[in-house]
Amino acid sequence: MRIRIPVVILSLAVASSVYAAPAPVHLDKRGWVTDKLRDLFSKALKSLECGACVTALVGAKDIAILNKSWVLDAASSLCTEFKLFPSDVCSGLVYSQGPVILDSLLAANLLSGDGKYFCFQALGVCPATGVTSGSPTFPKPKPANAVAPAHSGNQIDVLHLSDWHVDDHYVVGSEGDCNRPMCCRNYADSPLTPKRAASTWGDYKCDSPIKLGQDLLKYVPNVANVNFTILTGDIPPHDIWLQNKDSVVIVEDVAYSTMKSGLSSKVYPTVGNHEAGPPDLFPTKASGGDISWLYSSLADDWSRWLPADAVNSVKNYGAYTVSPTPGFRIISLNTNFCYTKNFYLYGHTKDYDPNGEIQWLITQLQAAEDAGERVWIISHVGPSMTDCTQNWSALYYQVIQRYSPHVVAEQFFGHTHRDEFALYYGPGAKSTQNAISTGWIGPSVTPFTDLNPGFRVYKVDTKSWNVFDAQTYVADLDQAATWDAAGGSPNWHLEYSARQAYGAYVPIAETAPLSASWWHNVTTVFEKNDAAFQKYWTYRGKSANRQPACAAGSACPAETICNLRAGKSSDACGTTPFLSKREAEDNEDDVTGLHSMYKRSEARPWNKKLCGLSVEI
Numbered sequence: 001m002r003i004r005i006p007v008v009i010l011s012l013a014v015a016s017s018v019y020a021a022p023a024p025v026h027l028d029k030r031g032w033v034t035d036k037l038r039d040l041f042s043k044a045l046k047s048l049e050c051g052a053c054v055t056a057l058v059g060a061k062d063i064a065i066l067n068k069s070w071v072l073d074a075a076s077s078l079c080t081e082f083k084l085f086p087s088d089v090c091s092g093l094v095y096s097q098g099p100v101i102l103d104s105l106l107a108a109n110l111l112s113g114d115g116k117y118f119c120f121q122a123l124g125v126c127p128a129t130g131v132t133s134g135s136p137t138f139p140k141p142k143p144a145n146a147v148a149p150a151h152s153g154n155q156i157d158v159l160h161l162s163d164w165h166v167d168d169h170y171v172v173g174s175e176g177d178c179n180r181p182m183c184c185r186n187y188a189d190s191p192l193t194p195k196r197a198a199s200t201w202g203d204y205k206c207d208s209p210i211k212l213g214q215d216l217l218k219y220v221p222n223v224a225n226v227n228f229t230i231l232t233g234d235i236p237p238h239d240i241w242l243q244n245k246d247s248v249v250i251v252e253d254v255a256y257s258t259m260k261s262g263l264s265s266k267v268y269p270t271v272g273n274h275e276a277g278p279p280d281l282f283p284t285k286a287s288g289g290d291i292s293w294l295y296s297s298l299a300d301d302w303s304r305w306l307p308a309d310a311v312n313s314v315k316n317y318g319a320y321t322v323s324p325t326p327g328f329r330i331i332s333l334n335t336n337f338c339y340t341k342n343f344y345l346y347g348h349t350k351d352y353d354p355n356g357e358i359q360w361l362i363t364q365l366q367a368a369e370d371a372g373e374r375v376w377i378i379s380h381v382g383p384s385m386t387d388c389t390q391n392w393s394a395l396y397y398q399v400i401q402r403y404s405p406h407v408v409a410e411q412f413f414g415h416t417h418r419d420e421f422a423l424y425y426g427p428g429a430k431s432t433q434n435a436i437s438t439g440w441i442g443p444s445v446t447p448f449t450d451l452n453p454g455f456r457v458y459k460v461d462t463k464s465w466n467v468f469d470a471q472t473y474v475a476d477l478d479q480a481a482t483w484d485a486a487g488g489s490p491n492w493h494l495e496y497s498a499r500q501a502y503g504a505y506v507p508i509a510e511t512a513p514l515s516a517s518w519w520h521n522v523t524t525v526f527e528k529n530d531a532a533f534q535k536y537w538t539y540r541g542k543s544a545n546r547q548p549a550c551a552a553g554s555a556c557p558a559e560t561i562c563n564l565r566a567g568k569s570s571d572a573c574g575t576t577p578f579l580s581k582r583e584a585e586d587n588e589d590d591v592t593g594l595h596s597m598y599k600r601s602e603a604r605p606w607n608k609k610l611c612g613l614s615v616e617i
């Protein structure tokens, strides 16, 4: 979803460069700070330079040392003044996210790298700062003949749900095209006559009404005999400026009860960035701060499906491991410790493995290797995504190389809301022989934004635990009005079977799974055959056909294909520091500079590294 948080942060940061001027002692300091800020803010947004960004952070820190409220108040009023958002959204975001940002700046060493790092990783303004996290320590070397076991030929259905994002406050008939990050609610200033009235089943700029989620669950048994369900995170709606501890706990309770009553299978969930309240903020041991209230509440919700030891582990780490059936294990990781909008991370950048989660993962995988188990890793933010910090992603990638393909059978993620995948390779070339693991990025339940609601069913071998088919189902939300007129319900239907759709280009034996090598071959076809690539592009947007075009001959297809092969976030393409140079289209009359920023981001809609401007959050 497109949310302009980085701009709000930048305003916060810039707020502080004021400190370069002599600080008035007895004046109305708040007014003075805001005044100075206005100039600096518009200048910074126009130059969008790495050096200016770091200077701004240094200034922010200096002012925060005097009084954090000055920075927050100034950022909030400028956010409103520059019409980034309505004032309630501005103040909600600044006062919930801002204190954590300031605390991290206070703990950081801005001039010896942390400043550039923040400006690169959180804002996309500085060029990449280089991966320095090194190599993790493994208890044993990789076995010489590390091969995956044979397949049994026996298959089960596994349901993959992601990004539930059901909005309990959805109002039918309310404005579907509003000026807030999420629409279809009655806001104080909502117009009496909406430009686009929210349908009873949902809208492309909104999270799902409850009945869409319920109807999806009701439909699943028509097409799958679900053995178990994986749920890759993000339950709450995108009311990110309102969300707090109390609201999240209620939303989570309601959603998990709905799933319990709507699904007969067990559900194995994972913690998404939206699970925190305020969203994205997961404290680490190094940062200090408390998130035990969330882990306890999730442990309660998940105890419906998880055994006691896993529930206990959730309470402590927000991560767990469970063996649904002998020989098979699911590891549910809490990847919020690599999420670039988890601002707690920026105070301790040399803490490469916050809370020791990578080490914990290694311990689990080593135990699985020793026991001859097959493993699925599930998490919300995928380590391939550019909003997973490069240092963490590089450590994770080495863990996959060490334990694939003989232990890690598959990986499943969510977060982008789109239907995507990411490939992992052994050391050396990115070739079909060297491809060792697939990260399946599942489609969201929510249509937010410009996507059709959907879910996926995997056909899985019960010995190798590899995926033999991925069948994605959607409903065409643009037809929502006709569903009501007919007294009916969403037109859930098979969008495509990966085996059939791409098997047409890369033939596959009936006895072979959709392996990473096969997917690599599919990406090779994408390079040569635009019709095949365009098929992928349509499915990626869940056949809503509302995503920007990715035309042959533009840079888009090549960057997209490169990103499909980038299981490690530092391998992503389209990384040219895109905010560092002014472009011809810049509009001098545009005081805030925002217009040109958005114009530029829209010019490269496929770019995973859009300066944080259109990253899914």
Ligand SMILES: *[C@@H]1O[C@H](CO)[C@@H](O)[C@H](O)[C@H]1NC(C)=O
Pocket (backbone or CB within 6 Å): 030, 067, 068, 069, 070
């Ligand atoms: C910081 O500023 C706020 C608002 O101007 C004021 O209410 C508060 O007392 C100040 N805090 C300190 C420690 O000076």
Ligand SMILES: *[C@@H]1O[C@H](CO)[C@@H](O)[C@H](O)[C@H]1NC(C)=O
Pocket (backbone or CB within 6 Å): 156, 226, 227, 325, 462
């Ligand atoms: C799931 O599949 C396993 C085989 O791997 C089977 O033993 C088990 O009974 C199935 N469970 C359900 C709930 O269908």
Ligand SMILES: *[C@@H]1O[C@H](CO)[C@@H](O)[C@H](O)[C@H]1NC(C)=O
Pocket (backbone or CB within 6 Å): 113, 114, 116, 117, 121, 128, 129, 130, 131, 132, 133, 349, 350, 389, 390, 391
């Ligand atoms: C990796 O971590 C170091 C801190 O030791 C930081 O300076 C660097 O910028 C980080 N690089 C990336 C790409 O995350």
Ligand SMILES: *[C@@H]1O[C@H](CO)[C@@H](O)[C@H](O)[C@H]1NC(C)=O
Pocket (backbone or CB within 6 Å): 432, 506, 507, 515, 517, 518, 521
């Ligand atoms: C991938 O393509 C190569 C070269 O055409 C071929 O040898 C190999 O069998 C293919 N592998 C899969 C799994 O499709």
